[in-house]
Amino acid sequence: MPDADAVAAAVARNVRRLRQERGWTLDALASRAGLSKGMLVQVEQTRTNPSLGTLCRLADAIGVSLARLVELDEAPVVRVVAADQAAVLWRSENGSARLLVGSDRSSHLELWDWVLGPGEVHRSEEHAPGTQELLHVAAGVLTLDVDGHDHRVETDGAAVFQADRPHAYRNDGTVPLRLTMMVAQPESDLDPAVFEPAARLAP
16 A cells, blocks of 8 residues: 555645645645644645645645545556555554545545554544445444544444534444445535636635
């Protein structure tokens, strides 16, 4: 699978290109994303491996899917992602999260493969209003914490929930947990201005 340096380079290239296409300065994008200008400079100059939270902020601010930010190449009409080509965007001692594929043609859609080792937890801030997550547990038992309330999802079980509130995925068991997740952000929640050509954004 692509190493962290290759993913960071792709993120740098894609963020810079998408920002420039919209006619935005570094300050403008940093403000939209709630990041410091210094952090954005580090991202665009490949001087840091941005966290998953930083990537989500940038994707939301630019108005594209997370998958668009980490694409190593321009997406063709049909894109097949081999198992060793999925970008790992979160890693722990015994777990990982791979972004398998995504689309932002009509709405934000992302397909993820998550692994959490025994006792591991991943906490997420709320996503954009209206965002939903759909998940299927392939192995182990998931404890899904949404707004402070736990929900148990056993092997081969599924769940859907509103992800525009704090949530966490937790493995309270003694065996690895593996789940497939889809993130869906409705088109109505996207800022239409970010899809306008750069010329229209110019004063």
